[in-house]
Amino acid sequence: MAVYRSVDDLVGGTPMLDVSGLSPNPSVKLFAKLEGYNPTGSVKDRVALAMLEGAEADGSLTPGSVIIEPSSGNTGIALAMLGRRRGYVVKIVLPGNVTAERRQMLEIYDAEIISSPAEQGSNGAVRLALELADAHPDWTMLYQYGNEANPQVHYRTTGPEIVADVGDITHFIAGLGTSGTLLGAGRYLKEHVPGVQVWAVEPPAGEQVEGLRSLDEGYVPPIFENWDGAALLDRKMIVRPRESIEATRMLATEGVFSGISGGAALAGARKAAASVESGVIVFVVSDHGWKYLSVGAWTDDLEVAAAHADDVIYF
Amino acid sequence: MAVTVRLPTVLRPHANGQSKVDAEATTVAEAVSWLVGQFPAIAPNLLAEDGSLHRFVNVYVNDEDVRYLSQMETELADGDELSILPAVAGG
Numbered sequence: 001m002a003v004y005r006s007v008d009d010l011v012g013g014t015p016m017l018d019v020s021g022l023s024p025n026p027s028v029k030l031f032a033k034l035e036g037y038n039p040t041g042s043v044k045d046r047v048a049l050a051m052l053e054g055a056e057a058d059g060s061l062t063p064g065s066v067i068i069e070p071s072s073g074n075t076g077i078a079l080a081m082l083g084r085r086r087g088y089v090v091k092i093v094l095p096g097n098v099t100a101e102r103r104q105m106l107e108i109y110d111a112e113i114i115s116s117p118a119e120q121g122s123n124g125a126v127r128l129a130l131e132l133a134d135a136h137p138d139w140t141m142l143y144q145y146g147n148e149a150n151p152q153v154h155y156r157t158t159g160p161e162i163v164a165d166v167g168d169i170t171h172f173i174a175g176l177g178t179s180g181t182l183l184g185a186g187r188y189l190k191e192h193v194p195g196v197q198v199w200a201v202e203p204p205a206g207e208q209v210e211g212l213r214s215l216d217e218g219y220v221p222p223i224f225e226n227w228d229g230a231a232l233l234d235r236k237m238i239v240r241p242r243e244s245i246e247a248t249r250m251l252a253t254e255g256v257f258s259g260i261s262g263g264a265a266l267a268g269a270r271k272a273a274a275s276v277e278s279g280v281i282v283f284v285v286s287d288h289g290w291k292y293l294s295v296g297a298w299t300d301d302l303e304v305a306a307a308h309a310d311d312v313i314y315f
Numbered sequence: 316m317a318v319t320v321r322l323p324t325v326l327r328p329h330a331n332g333q334s335k336v337d338a339e340a341t342t343v344a345e346a347v348s349w350l351v352g353q354f355p356a357i358a359p360n361l362l363a364e365d366g367s368l369h370r371f372v373n374v375y376v377n378d379e380d381v382r383y384l385s386q387m388e389t390e391l392a393d394g395d396e397l398s399i400l401p402a403v404a405g406g
Contacts, residue, residue, distance in 0.1 A: 044406070075406050122404045144406055177405030202380075203405070214325055215360045218371030218401030236380035238398075261405075315405030 008082065011038055011045045012157045016165040016282070019254045024270050027278035031166050032256055032266070033158070036288030040078045040105070042259075043158075043286040047180055048078035050153035051142040052086065063087055066139045068114075070129035072122045072177070072313045073102035074287055075144050080109035091139070093129040095121055098313050101291040120212060121313060122177075123219045144178050145221035151184035159188025166282050169193055173268045174284035175261040176200040176236065177315050181284055183227040190232065200236040201268035203244070203261070203315045237271070239264040241309030245297055251285065252298060259287035260297060260314035316341055316391045320350055321398040329356035338397075343374060344387040346397055361399065371402050 004010055014037045020029045035043035055061040066089045069079055076092035083090045090111045094103070096118035106113055114132070116125040126145060133141040144150050162169060162185060172189050174181045179200075186198035212218070224230075239247075241260075247270070248263025256262070262285030269283040289297070295308045321335045330336060336353070340346035351358040363369050367387075374381045375398040381389045391397075 072405050122406070123401075126404060145404060175405070180406075202403075204400075212325055212401055215323070215369060215372045215399075215401045218369075218373075219404045220371060220402045221404055230382060233383055235383045238375055238378040238380075240378070313405070 007039050007085070008049060011049050013161065014038060016162070017254070017256065019251070019256065019266075021254060022250055022266065022270070023273050023281075025273045025276070025278075028273035028276060029280045030266075030269055030273065031280070031282045032251070032262070033162060033282055033284045034256065035284060035286045036258065036262075038078075040074075040081050041288040041290060042074040042078065043181060043284065044074040044078040045082065046153045046157060047144055047150045047178075048075060048082050050149040051144065051147050052079070052082055054147070054149040055140060055142055056086075060140055061088065065089070066091065066136075068093065068129055068133055068136070068139045068141050069144065070116070070122070070125035071144070072125065072315060073098050073105075073291065075178075076111060077102065077105045077109065079142070080106050080111035084109050084111075093125045093132065095125050095313055097121075097311055099291055100294045105291065118311075120217075122315075123212065123217060126219055127217075144180065145219075146223060148223065148226070150178055150180035151187070151223050151227050154181050154184025155188045156184075159185040159192075162189065162282055163192050166280060167193070168280050169196055169282050170276070170279035171197045171199060171269070171272045171281040172283075173199045173201065173265050173272060173281060175265050175286055175315055176202045177261070178221050179224040179227075179229055181286070183223060183229055183232060186232050187227065197234045197272075198232060199268055199272060200233050201239045201264045202236065203264060204238050204240055204309075237268060239267045240306075241314075242302065242306035243267045244309075244314070245302060245305050248289070249298060252289075256285060257289040258285045259289055259292055260309075261286050316393045316395065318346060318391050318393075318395045318397060320346060321396060323400050325401070326357055326360060326399065329360070330354045340391055342387065342391060343376065343381050343389045343397065346391065347374070347387070373400050373402055374398070375400070
């Protein structure tokens with residue numbers, strides 16, 4: 001094994017695991033891209049590192065800068081760890097209803113947590129962060145939802161890693177949060193693998209956005225529009241909490257300790273597998289399960305664990 | 316076709332507080348025009364001036380986003396469930 005000089009060098013290059021044992025169709029192979037193997041345990045290390053490097057290169061971050069970012073958790077944790085090591089002050093706008101572990105991890109890395117209203121979910125965190133960035137022009141918002149470095153790093157790293165490991169991929173399936181993974185890796189795949197399909201899975205949003213006053217408060221990330229996500233995606237579906245948690249538990253039977261969005265991606269992958277005669281499906285397990293232990297995702301009765309999704313943001 | 320339309324919290328006040336309503340429709344477009352016919356106050360929330368879906372609104376048939384099916388012409392079968400939701404980010 002190599003000796004790494006910096007934790008930055010541990011970002012990306014994640015393992016691909018054959019989990020075809022979970023395929024409902026014997027003629028369809030299933031592969032899991034295990035993003036939990038990044039240093040802070042999620043795919044967001046790729047995005048955070050790329051955004052930091054980009055902002056340093058263009059001069060918007062200088063030594064001692066203050067960073068503000070809206071995040072439902074993973075991006076915040078990644079920015080806090082990687083950003084603090086570079087000497088920045090990191091402030092994360094976090095919805096009030098994320099799991100306790102997300103809050104704790106931000107504290108471990110000395111981030112300042114600014115709470116946004118739970119009932120407005122991630123959309124409320126984005127809105128508050130935009131307001132704060134406006135009010136504090138000396139703070140730097142890297143803005144994962146609008147930062148080209150987000151889809152670009154997936155185009156540059158995640159996509160090529162997938163093609164190198166599973167060149168005969170027929171379907172790529174990932175959770176839709178900022179849309180960065182789907183756009184970047186999805187575009188790379190479409191350019192390099194003829195006929196590949198890109199499917200998005202979404203958490204059911206309704207329960208998390210009770211506080212939105214109108215449908216106009218819905219939010220489509222600027223990168224989704226800049227990268228023409230509507231043309232890139234072949235399908236987009238909601239996966240319900242019960243199904244997501246059931247699939248997350250299935251992953252554990254294969255030794256994959258996944259977060260809930262990885263379960264949702266597996267559920268989408270199994271739907272795809274059932275709908276085709278044969279194929280090779282890659283889905284993204286975007287984080288490890290550690291940050292969801294407190295909500296009983298594995299240990300509570302399935303219905304009880306699913307009901308928690310009404311109160312807690314999993315994506 | 317007898318279908319069910321599920322309404323998000325923000326639209327319920329415009330539909331006598333109901334969270335779901337029954338409709339007769341063969342396409343998503345028909346279901347939406349039925350809905351705004353019954354509850355006209357919903358229309359400006361749901362539709363842009365040209366009658367297309369507002370960009371921050373997603374409509375699903377049995378949890379599949381209709382933008383990636385046949386959009387407003389997506390066909391409905393008996394028992395289908397339409398959901399209308401605001402677009403939501405994560406990350």
